Amino acid sequence: MLPQVTLRRMAAKRTYHHGHLRDAVLDAARRMVSTAGTDGVSLRALARATGVSHAAIYKHFVDREALLAELSTEALLALARSQRLALSRATSTVDGLCRLGVAYLRFGMDDPARLRLAFAPEFARSAGYPLLRAAADAAEAPAIEAVTRAADDGLLPHRAIRERAVAHWAMVHGYTLLAIDGRLTEGRLSVAGTRVDPLARALSRAIRLSYGAG
Amino acid sequence: MLPQVTLRRMAAKRTYHHGHLRDAVLDAARRMVSTAGTDGVSLRALARATGVSHAAIYKHFVDREALLAELSTEALLALARSQRLALSRATSTVDGLCRLGVAYLRFGMDDPARLRLAFAPEFARSAGYPLLRAAADAAEAPAIEAVTRAADDGLLPHRAIRERAVAHWAMVHGYTLLAIDGRLTEGRLSVAGTRVDPLARALSRAIRLSYGAG
DNA sequence: GCGTTATGTTACCAATGGTAACTCCTGACG
């Protein structure tokens, strides 16, 4: 009952054609990103991991970059999904903003390299990957939505929505990046231990505070 | 009256010993980071640029990483200096917080790759470079100072200083990273054109707003 | 059955980080 891919991996090379190479490579690449970071991903290693010659991968991905762009897109979409889920559970406007931030933070802490890949600068500008651009937009959307809701509630002037949305996103984004770099858990600014929860609580308080609510 | 280094570069290989190789390499590396990003820095290319065999560089830097760590340290110290300068010109507490943020943003926009190198994740944890750690602390310090001042002015409760400092830093940091990735100048959240000033003004407004001041 | 073509393979290239063994020059010391 094991999937074919797994069987293949267990039985070394059985057939000439792999059958699920593309997925297998993506799978291995996901793992490799999580464990070794984006820079640690090498096509040769992926080929070895999937039991295939390194040139075979080029039949499915034009480039190393193209492969990573695909994972980056995927990560952005996952981040968007996490945020939407969090937002849907909000009990109030400010609560929504907090949940949004915490979801972002948890996403990052859960797999730092994945978040870094999602925002890898080499893909930020690139017009070469339209799907990636769309995914990036999707990842911003929840922040805009939540802040708009806050404006509707009178928590801030309507004309400041976009700026406020940027500010909110920037803070959550920056907080998460600093957190996954270990910059909030050591040194002078040390918020707490290495655990996630204290960081999440601190972030929530900061958000609440910045919206005037005690 | 040209410095020896320049003369050497103009006159190809004159002496067996370079004389200023270390500095020359650092110089070339700084340029290379700015133009090609940290990933674009190769020791071989640096060797070529300084007119020396690639192995010579290893007499001055144990590693490629060590070289980059040095540049990273340098960048963090420069960032700290920029911030201190900005803070010293503040006309009020909130003005100081704004200036701090704008200085951070300008530093990043001025040389994006340099800021990214300053916060390169590979060095964030590394206990291997004590100077780098100290520099990272120095880069955080101004934020703490400015927020402490804000607390002294009664703009926020004293018990929230650290959390608020983190929040402030996170927002400025995140804002800057998003800006240099071009994520604030295109797409839905588009703050303005590609210029710096509009971004700086928007950041200032956001900071002011978040401290309750209109 | 039979070709077309997607999918893999081997063989190759240039570039890179890194090391070892060797050479050259400089400068400290007798």
Next chain:
DNA sequence: CGTCAGGAGTTACCATTGGTAACATAACGC
């Protein structure tokens, strides 16, 4: 002023990587 220890370069080498080209195989439409 000579010499010799060692810092600073050099060449030669290694494994690894991204990428391409030419060839092999098997899957699938006809």
